[in-house]
Amino acid sequence: MRTVRDESGKSYLLVKRSSESSLVRDPKTGEERYLENDSLDPVEGEPPLETAARRVHPPVRRILTAVPNERALGLLVELFDRGAVPARTLVSSYDLCESDLHGLLAEFRAAGLVEERKIVGERGYGLTDIAREGLELLVGDAEQ
Structure with a gap:
């Protein structure tokens, strides 16, 4: 399989090629x-x-490529459910050590999923619009 482009510039996946035409x-x-x-x-x-x-x-793809495990996904879901949360609250609320939490937040910031926010004068974190859109599509009315 390979990527091909037609005369208009649209990309396709080449599925099968014969002498005169290709299935894309x-x-x-x-x-x-x-x-x-x-x-x-x-x-x-x-x-x-x-x-x-x-x-x-695209927003779902961004989440899928940035999230390394279920704990990390859970952090995004918590920010989705709770809204922006002070950093101090994140550290005390979850079973992540401070360095792991800050490592995940740094990865999510680099991926454009989380941004720093001021919450009642404290540093905190909230989701970006792309993360919120992706999570709305992923979470929906999911059953456990």
Whole structure:
């Protein structure tokens, strides 16, 4: 499988190639169709699995690529449920040591998921809009 682009610049995943046409899949919809080989060019530097990942909504994809484990995901969910929280409260509320908590918050800040906030004069953390949008899609009305 490889990434190809048609004459309009739209990217596809090449599924199967015959002598005159190729079966391609739209990475955003999953829809497959045949296009003439002459209208397709290979895309260098764009691995097909990264192209396939575009099917996942961008804010959700950002969360999935930034979260290393369930505890980290739980921290984002807590910020989603509670809103912005003072750093002191985060340290005392969860079973993370201070360095692990600050490490996760630094990774989430670098990924654009969490931002520093002032909460009643204290330093704290809250979700960015992209994190909130991604979590709204992920959490929904999930059953345990």
